[in-house]
Amino acid sequence: MDRLTTRPYEPRDEDGYYAVRSITYNDGLPIEREARDFRYSRPFVCEVAGEICGIYNVLDMTASRGEAILKCGGIASVAVLPHKRRLGIGRKMMDWSVQRLRDEGTPLSSLYAFREPFYRRSGFETVGKRLRITCPSHRLPKVKSDLGTRLLTPADWKLLVPCYKAYARKHSGLNVRTELFWNRVLNEHHPLAIYAVGDPIEAYAAVRHRVDFWEPQHVTEVVWSSLRGYEALMVVLAGLAINKTELSWYELSDSPFVTRFMDQGVSIELQRPIMYRVTDVPAALRQLKTQETGAFDLEVVDDLIPENCGPWHVGFSPSGVDVQPAKNADLTTDVRQLAQALLGEPSWRDLAANGFVVVKEDRALSAAEKLMPAMPATCLDFF
Numbered sequence: 029m030d031r032l033t034t035r036p037y038e039p040r041d042e043d044g045y046y047a048v049r050s051i052t053y054n055d056g057l058p059i060e061r062e063a064r065d066f067r068y069s070r071p072f073v074c075e076v077a078g079e080i081c082g083i084y085n086v087l088d089m090t091a092s093r094g095e096a097i098l099k100c101g102g103i104a105s106v107a108v109l110p111h112k113r114r115l116g117i118g119r120k121m122m123d124w125s126v127q128r129l130r131d132e133g134t135p136l137s138s139l140y141a142f143r144e145p146f147y148r149r150s151g152f153e154t155v156g157k158r159l160r161i162t163c164p165s166h167r168l169p170k171v172k173s174d175l176g177t178r179l180l181t182p183a184d185w186k187l188l189v190p191c192y193k194a195y196a197r198k199h200s201g202l203n204v205r206t207e208l209f210w211n212r213v214l215n216e217h218h219p220l221a222i223y224a225v226g227d228p229i230e231a232y233a234a235v236r237h238r239v240d241f242w243e244p245q246h247v248t249e250v251v252w253s254s255l256r257g258y259e260a261l262m263v264v265l266a267g268l269a270i271n272k273t274e275l276s277w278y279e280l281s282d283s284p285f286v287t288r289f290m291d292q293g294v295s296i297e298l299q300r301p302i303m304y305r306v307t308d309v310p311a312a313l314r315q316l317k318t319q320e321t322g323a324f325d326l327e328v329v330d331d332l333i334p335e336n337c338g339p340w341h342v343g344f345s346p347s348g349v350d351v352q353p354a355k356n357a358d359l360t361t362d363v364r365q366l367a368q369a370l371l372g373e374p375s376w377r378d379l380a381a382n383g384f385v386v387v388k389e390d391r392a393l394s395a396a397e398k399l400m401p402a403m404p405a406t407c408l409d410f411f
């Protein structure tokens with residue numbers, strides 16, 4: 029293949045970039061000037077012999093992990109011209125994007141895959157379990173609640189922040205949103221209606237209402253910071269469902285619905301898994317926060333970024349995480365499994381039980397678990 033260059037988009041790339049985008053993401057139709065908008069993401073192009081053959085964008089987001097918030101580059105809009113596919117361009121572009129994020133100081137990357145094995149080759153792995161709960165209207169739980177409910181608009185996003193942040197401390201991988209990202213989620217294509225319970229807010233549901241009667245209704249986002257908030261939300265959902273056949277929404281592996289409200293006819297499906305990649309192992313570990321003290325030596329298998337491999341001596345305490353080169357490793361794992369363990373699902377213990385972590389010293393596994401405890405993980409932003 030001719031020389032291939034991946035690089036940030038420049039104004040001179042407009043025609044080439046939008047040609048690839050139009051074919052892949054706009055039914056082959058031209059993309060109007062007003063829709064040519066890089067408010068939420070940074071575009072990149074891949075040139076082969078002077079022709080733009082591939083594109084992708086990066087959303088500068090974050091990923092929650094307990095008290096820590098890590099920078100995370102969300103990769104979106106990946107595309108290669110149809111007649112240039114299966115030549116290795118997509119792979120090279122993704123490998124480059126991972127290295128680029130590392131060089132920019134972003135230790136994590138995330139994406140939603142068209143097919144996971146394609147991105148697994150560049151070191152991404154699915155993290156956590158997003159459950160789509162589909163509940164027939166007449167099977168919604170009958171709960172009582174005294175918490176008041178308010179109807180909010182996207183302009184009220186600041187009122188949701190404490191509830192969302194409390195959720196993000198207990199569920200890792202969440203984008204701790206800036207105003208820009210709140211706007212993207214609540215207001216990008218259609219302003220969502222937000223039903224918020226409690227004051228201060230203890231739970232909310234964001235909905236794109238559909239006019240059709242006796243059709244399914246999806247609830248875009250359901251977030252809670254207390255069980256009584258969650259229960260009050262079930263009352264709101266029952267109201268929403270009154271002229272619909274069924275409601276669907278997402279919860280994570282610690283789903284209160286599965287724990288308390290399962291019923292015949294409700295379906296639970298593992299859906300839209302997000303993939304993460306640790307682009308910079310020592311930087312990601314250093315950004316973690318803990319109230320615990322301990323140490324372990326870790327080796328990482330990473331074919332794409334040898335600088336990630338170590339072995340690393342990881343010492344941690346409430347004053348910070350110190351990562352230094354080490355001679356030997358107590359634990360060895362692949363960079364894909366490290367993304368899972370780092371965010372907490374599957375956990376270090378579950379990965380080790382299935383042989384995904386080679387454990388020389390059990391106390392090292394316990395120490396890694398202390399720094400990175402098991403935790404339900406996902407991302408609530410879609411891109």
Ligand SMILES: CC(C)(COP(=O)(O)OP(=O)(O)OC[C@H]1O[C@@H](n2cnc3c(N)ncnc32)[C@H](O)[C@@H]1OP(=O)(O)O)[C@@H](O)C(=O)NCCC(=O)NCCS
Nearest residue numbers: 052106107108113114115116117118119120140141142146
């Ligand atoms: C996905 C895409 C960017 C990959 O780019 P590419 O240059 O074709 O990728 P590569 O040549 O590096 O790798 C191709 C490999 O990906 C896999 N692959 C790519 N597209 C696939 C598809 N639609 N179905 C199954 N496998 C596919 C194949 O396994 C292939 O491996 P092979 O060479 O062993 O056969 C490109 O195919 C594309 O633009 N697809 C349409 C848009 C899209 O799906 N984007 C991804 C959004 S997450």
